[in-house]
Amino acid sequence: MPRLSLDQFLPYRLSIASNRVSGAIATAYQALFGLKIPEWRLVAVLAEEGAASQQALGVRTRMDKMTVSRAALTLVERGLVTRTANPADQRSQLLSLSASGRQLYDEIAPKALAMEAELMAGFSDAERERLTGYLVRLEQAAERIGTGHS
Template identity: 50%
Template sequence: MTIDAVPAHAPLELETFLPYRLSILSNTVSQSIADEYTDRFQLSMTEWRVMAVLARFADLSAREVAERTRMDKVAVSRALARLVEAGRVDRSTHGGDKRRSVLKLSEAGWAIHDEVAPLARAHERDLLAKLDDSEKEQLTRILDKLMAP
């Protein structure tokens, strides 16, 4: 039966539904990495993603962090508040505009980043080792195509 032939009232078969499968894969991979940095550094997954974005792109506003991570603004704001309070992120103002804060990793944040990033890369290598070179290239092309606007 093709997708078009499925009646509208038929239950959604999550085990074959692409968004669900991608979500499960993402959660599984992310959680395996998170287990390591949560135990060692008491970081949530959201906090780590915020730190990774700030390591890649310095001097961002909270709105820009939310845009780059594609995470909920409230979740990003809460993560940033915890990171600032823990001394892992520095917050300053943009020029004279007190309405726009500028965020960057602190020295303590960089120290954590520099320990967690290699763990994340190792998890990525282990995951991709299941694919041959052609499959890796195909995966990259498919993901790029699906993520394009």
């Protein structure tokens, strides 16, 4: 029977890598912009895709309802996001970036790209493309396992 070696166990390695990358980025976003990672994710999605319900944001970011709700509330309180009635569903509201939110995104996006470039500096273009492809395939495999469709 094969033995589990945590340091060689892919889910563990992915978790460690994710935690280290997220931690470094979270520290920078907090220090520079006063944003936590969930708040930044909502800002980024709203900047990229436009108005969305909290439910749609949860699906898009893979964050739970409570995390999305807290992040949205913080962003609304800071004046970075506005809420409007959702014409497609009167029980929910649409979140959109305010002018201040758009301005903040425009400041953060170049810094986020610079941090990503720094993280990936030791990789060739081909290696970056392969890594992205591998990650997409891992996400798809995890989705199949999670839904019971192997």
